[in-house]
Amino acid sequence: MNHLLLLVTIAGNRVALLASEVEAVVELDTLIPVPRAAPHIAGLSALRSRVLTVIDCKRSLDLGETMRGDGPQEAVVVDHDGHHYALEVDTVEDVIDSIGEPTPIRAALGPGWERIALGLVETDAGPLLLVDIAGLIAGPEQRNVAAAA
Structure with missing residues (x-):
């Protein structure tokens, strides 16, 4: 299933957000x-x-x-x-189509990126990390609270 994605750059890295959000x-x-x-x-x-x-x-x-x-x-x-x-x-670069569904990431991304990563999605611009908007809003404290529990 294809989704529209908003292609943005965060901390110098090209990532995708679901355009529907x-x-x-x-x-x-x-x-x-x-x-x-x-x-x-x-x-x-x-x-x-x-x-x-x-x-x-x-x-x-x-x-x-x-x-x-x-x-x-x-x-x-x-x-x-x-x-x-x-x-x-x-x-903010462009709105693009995904090619298929997000797939699991098979590499270490670093704690911040791992916390917000929904998967890797193929696009005409190449593979992009699909980002969890709720995770960005929650911030790093979300990870710290989960680790303490």
């Missing part, structure tokens, strides 16, 4: 910090009278912090459990 692709101009928020929450922003919790995807993967320049930051807007989030990404 994406509401919009935007450029964020304003970011309001949130005191005492989890480290992977970059802040809050607004889009068409909606408040968006902005997720620093790089920090969610424990790969450092996204460097913000003076210009707008590209983000993917999603609705998860009734809340709107903007996932900060390096770039």
